[in-house]
Amino acid sequence: MSTRNFQVEAGHGLTFEVNQGDTLTIIDTEGKQAADFVAITRDGRGDRISPTHTRKRLMSLFFKPGDCLYDEKDRPMLRIVEDTVGIHDANVPACDATRFSVDFGVEGHRNCLDNLYEGLKPYLSTPLAVPEPFNLFQNGPVTSDGKMQVTDPTSRPGDRIVFEVLTNLVCAVSSCPQDIIPGNGLEVTPIDITIQAPAKEIL
Amino acid sequence: MLLMNDTVAPERTRLPKQHVTVLANEARAIQVRRGQLLRIEAGSPGVVASLFGFTEDPSVHLSVHHTRVFSNSYVLGKGMRLVTNRRRPLMVLGQDSVGHHDLLLPASPQVLDALKACAAEVGLSPDKWPDPINLFMNVELDQRGGLHPQPPRTQAGDHVTSRVLIDTTFIVCACPTDVEHHDQVGTLELTVAEDLSEF
Numbered sequence: 105m106s107t108r109n110f111q112v113e114a115g116h117g118l119t120f121e122v123n124q125g126d127t128l129t130i131i132d133t134e135g136k137q138a139a140d141f142v143a144i145t146r147d148g149r150g151d152r153i154s155p156t157h158t159r160k161r162l163m164s165l166f167f168k169p170g171d172c173l174y175d176e177k178d179r180p181m182l183r184i185v186e187d188t189v190g191i192h193d194a195n196v197p198a199c200d201a202t203r204f205s206v207d208f209g210v211e212g213h214r215n216c217l218d219n220l221y222e223g224l225k226p227y228l229s230t231p232l233a234v235p236e237p238f239n240l241f242q243n244g245p246v247t248s249d250g251k252m253q254v255t256d257p258t259s260r261p262g263d264r265i266v267f268e269v270l271t272n273l274v275c276a277v278s279s280c281p282q283d284i285i286p287g288n289g290l291e292v293t294p295i296d297i298t299i300q301a302p303a304k305e306i307l
Numbered sequence: 308m309l310l311m312n313d314t315v316a317p318e319r320t321r322l323p324k325q326h327v328t329v330l331a332n333e334a335r336a337i338q339v340r341r342g343q344l345l346r347i348e349a350g351s352p353g354v355v356a357s358l359f360g361f362t363e364d365p366s367v368h369l370s371v372h373h374t375r376v377f378s379n380s381y382v383l384g385k386g387m388r389l390v391t392n393r394r395r396p397l398m399v400l401g402q403d404s405v406g407h408h409d410l411l412l413p414a415s416p417q418v419l420d421a422l423k424a425c426a427a428e429v430g431l432s433p434d435k436w437p438d439p440i441n442l443f444m445n446v447e448l449d450q451r452g453g454l455h456p457q458p459p460r461t462q463a464g465d466h467v468t469s470r471v472l473i474d475t476t477f478i479v480c481a482c483p484t485d486v487e488h489h490d491q492v493g494t495l496e497l498t499v500a501e502d503l504s505e506f
Contacts, residue, residue: 156413156438160486165381165411165452176413195381195411197372202394232366232392233434246450250382252375 105303112139112295115214115281119223119274121146122299126269128182130240130277131296132189135261136289138242138280140198140216142235143173143181144227146272151175152235153182153273155194165195165246172270173238181273186266189259193242195252198234199282208284219278227274239280240265242287256289311470312501315342325499329356331492334421334480336429339471339499345398346506347479348466349405349443351493353459357418357439357480360389360397361426362473365433367391369398369475371410371440381448383408389440389469397475402468405461409441411454415485425478439480442467444489456487463493468503 111133112118122128130139145151154176159165161174169187172180200217204210221231228234241263245253279295282288312321319340328350329335334357339345347356360369370392375381377390385403388396414422419436426432443465447455479497483490500506 154413156411159454160412163454165448165454195372196376197370197392200393206394229434230366235435236372236438246381246448246452248450250380250448252379252381254379 106301108299110297112277112279112297114279114294115292117219117222117276117278118297119276120297120299121272121274122269123272123301124269125302127185127300128267128269128275129264129298131262131264131298132241132257132259133261133296134293135259135263136257137259137293137295138257138282138288139240139295140220140237140278140280141240141275142220142237143273143275144224144235145175145181146274150227151177153238155236155238158194166192167194180270182267182269184265185268186264188263189241189265191243191258192265193239193244195244196239196242198237198278199280200231210284214281216278216280220276224274224276254286256286311342321501324505327497329479329481329495329497331481331494332417332421334425334478334482335497336425336476336478337497337499338476340474341472343471343499343501344468344503345471345477346466346468346498347442348496348498349461349463349493350496351463351491353461353489353491354481354493354495355444355459355484355489356442356495357414357482357484358442359422359437359439359478360475361431361433362391362397362475365431367393368433368437369440371438374440375410381410383410383440391473395473397473398469398471400467401470402466404465405443405467407443407445407460409444409446411448412441412444412446412486414439415483417482418480418484421480421482422478429476431476441484444484444486446486456489458488
């Protein structure tokens with residue numbers, strides 16, 4: 105078993121590769137921090153995991169251990185094997201420059217779309233081609249009249265979600281830099297990542 | 308008096324009414340200019356209109372995901388702005404005789420194929436195919452996040468009408484959606500006009 109550990113700096117992004125059979129753990133190091141997560145296949149076709157297609161397979165906004173995250177062709181890409189939080193979002197698009205400029209009048213703010221695109225440039229033609237994200241640890245409760253409540257994560261320091269990787273992927277994670285509205289407890293913190301590869305068979 | 312059409316008047320002349328029929332299992336495009344009204348009408352009971360819209364720069368498109376977060380709503384209601392993936396209002400749901408639409412589910416393979424064929428016909432090749440706005444689709448959402456398709460209540464003649472705020476090429480698909488209760492196919496009627504009196 106070999107293990108790789110990375111830390112995503114608060115408000116920044118990180119891109120990494122995982123292989124079929126790996127175990128991918130994403131950790132909310134200090135708690136109350138959303139981690140936008142996207143993945144693209146490394147089979148040359150560049151298929152993307154899709155919250156919309158996953159929602160249809162699960163007929164639910166939410167996912168739980170045993171469920172898979174699917175790509176746009178309805179193929180399972182990752183299986184959730186452990187989740188110490190149980191609350192994630194697969195609904196809100198990545199914050200981008202316009203989230204800050206249009207909604208809050210702030211120019212030049214760090215944002216998830218640019219964080220995700222930074223490492224995915226070799227795979228994508230423009231930032232607008234970045235897949236829709238799964239927002240791990242983000243909390244978007246449904247109100248009785250179908251509205252989205254804008255609120256902070258329930259995650260505590262060290263909370264984690266663990267995936268079995270089902271196909272070779274390039275993944276990107278952004279520690280969401282949103283520090284204006286509820287979403288990260290008004291304080292942006294790092295995200296830790298651990299990738300465990302199974303021991304190679306000795307031939 | 309300065310109304311929407313007076314404000315766009317210096318930019319373009321008043322345009323004649325347009326009408327396009329989308330046949331069952333097909334998709335059709337219709338161009339709508341800023342200030343015009345777009346009406347999408349069901350030709351038979353239970354049909355779904357899978358709606359896509361591309362601006363002059365096709366990487367900027369109608370975005371169901373940004374539309375949800377723009378109004379902090381999982382469901383589409385009258386008066387809501389439907390926005391682009393750059394968070395600019397593209398159209399407003401101004402009239403709605405149905406009251407149930409879906410903002411959460413993806414295009415079926417049939418919808419995606421029809422979208423791609425229609426886009427190619429009108430010379431559109433976006434970097435990423437957007438997810439649809441599923442007009443007339445009836446899916447209940449419970450507070451635990453569960454999605455429950457219900458029989459659609461749409462009848463022939465039911466329609467939605469929207470004021471369009473950005474020049475847009477819309478593509479509307481009348482295909483099976485692969486969602487329970489929503490595989491009835493039929494025609495859809497698309498009409499574009501400057502004023503409600505023209506419908």
